[in-house]
Amino acid sequence: MTTESYDLYPVARLAAAQEATAAAGLDALLLTPGPDLRYVTGYQALPLERLTCLVLPAEGDAFLMVPRLELPAAEHSPAARLGIEFVAWDETDDPYAAVGARLGAAARVGLADRMWAMQSLRFRDALPGAEQVLAGTVLRGLRMRKSAAEAAALREAGAAIDAVHAQVPGFLKAGRTEREVGRDIAEAIIAAGHETVDFVIVGSGPNGASPHHELSDRVIRAGEPVVVDIGGQMPSGYCSDSTRVYSVGEPPADFLRYYDVLQRAQEAACAAVRPGVPCEAIDAAAREVIAAEGYGEHFIHRTGHGIGLETHEEPYIVAGNAEPLAPGFAFSVEPGVYLPGTHGARIEDIVICTEDGGERVNHRPRELVVV
Structure with missing residues (x-):
């Protein structure tokens, strides 16, 4: 039997990841391009210096920050089936600040295990009160x-x-x-x-x-x-x-x-x-x-x-x-x-x-x- 008979990236996985985030005592997961993002959404985003990031709060609605020039690719990926908001940002915007404004006083966030150091440091500046941990500690039980x-x-x-x-x-x-x-x-x-x-x-x-x-x-x-x-x-x-x-x-x-x-x-x-x-x-x-x-x-x-x-x-x-x-x-x-x-x-x-x-x-x- 081939994988065409199955749904490799089911919509229910987003809810399971959100439930695991809450159970781990985190306020949100921040998933940039890599296997964690693909696992949760099915989106194989390009790893660019421009920020693409799924923001998955423990409570409330998830959203995908995506550079405007990458929006068509995101909209044609399995992530489009999730019913989440796609937030397109322009070249003169600060997407990290935008995420920080939406998450407010988050105390603990999980960063994608493969997130670039320059991105994690930008998130540290945008969320100065938030402890950063690895998202893998939340997703490992699902992915294994x-x-x-x-x-x-x-x-x-x-x-x-x-x-x-x-x-x-x-x-x-x-x-x-x-x-x-x-x-x-x-x-x-x-x-x-x-x-x-x-x-x-x-x-x-x-x-x-x-x-x-x-x-x-x-x-x-x-x-x-x-x-x-x-x-x-x-x-x-x-x-x-x-x-x-x-x-x-x-x-x-x-x-x-x-x-x-x-x-x-x-x-x-x-x-x-x-x-x-x-x-x-x-x-x-x-x-x-x-x-x-x-x-x-x-x-x-x-x-x-x-x-x-x-x-x-x-x-x-x-x-x-x-x-x-x-x-x-x-x-x-x-x-x-x-x-x-x-x-x-x-x-x-x-x-x-x-x-x-x-x-x-x-x-x-x-x-x-x-x-």
């Missing part, structure tokens, strides 16, 4: 628990990035550079239906031991494992992210030993997903397998991160996060083993917590692919 429409969007994103991984063996050849392979992958990501390419990691040989290596002009050699971690954003706004490992010819024996351990660790973590299980327990499920085989010191990052309108968002699958999983939580499960100067490996799927377990949205083989 994906709706049926959001789950469908993530499945579409997963299928699209799986289609790219299916092509990767044809791109990998001894004598090609990581950058050349990465260029082919980026083109395939767009061709598979993504709107943007968010990242392309092609880590060959020793570069595979650097989790965020991305690309270089290093020439891929025969007998080397290659870590390929790729993702992008779909037209829906929802993101893909998946890692698979390939080998150009037969890899070294020491690599095969820990790749088998890694595969078992990733399987154990995915199998542990169900409602009520703490996020940190999923991390522990992967880490215990790796540590028991003597590779614990080489697993140097958390097991996963939430995903949705951002590639990295809450919840984080890491030790110390006791947040219990709930149906609708979506996150990566991506343990890794990295031997500096030698090689490395990571296996990553996006998993959605269901009513009684976990659903993977990525379905490419997790076994090492030898090309």
Whole structure:
């Protein structure tokens, strides 16, 4: 089932955000362009020096401050369905002062997590008596628990990035550079239906031991494992992210030993997903397998991160996060083993917590692919 069958940005979300704002003891949320604004309104506004801002008071009517030249775009976005006032401002106006005048004696306001510093400081001047906190503390509970429409969007994103991984063996050849392979992958990501390419990691040989290596002009050699971690954003706004490992010819024996351990660790973590299980327990499920085989010191990052309108968002699958999983939580499960100067490996799927377990949205083989 596709996202066309669902409403990704329902009108009711505005009321839910307003209710959460009041419950958090805030007077208003101030949401500038970015994932918070898009989540609440569906409007993917351009991030400009000119202020676009949804003002969502805990009580009363919300309104959208928008530069007059951006008004047509706002009026043709899903935000137009919300029934809120669009306040267009002109080049000689001070939109921050206008927001301050409307909010009056607000004591606490939530700022979009991705708001630019220059905007937050302008709001501080316009609302000198207001404490500023992150809007994410209010919206996190809503954004973490994906709706049926959001789950469908993530499945579409997963299928699209799986289609790219299916092509990767044809791109990998001894004598090609990581950058050349990465260029082919980026083109395939767009061709598979993504709107943007968010990242392309092609880590060959020793570069595979650097989790965020991305690309270089290093020439891929025969007998080397290659870590390929790729993702992008779909037209829906929802993101893909998946890692698979390939080998150009037969890899070294020491690599095969820990790749088998890694595969078992990733399987154990995915199998542990169900409602009520703490996020940190999923991390522990992967880490215990790796540590028991003597590779614990080489697993140097958390097991996963939430995903949705951002590639990295809450919840984080890491030790110390006791947040219990709930149906609708979506996150990566991506343990890794990295031997500096030698090689490395990571296996990553996006998993959605269901009513009684976990659903993977990525379905490419997790076994090492030898090309």
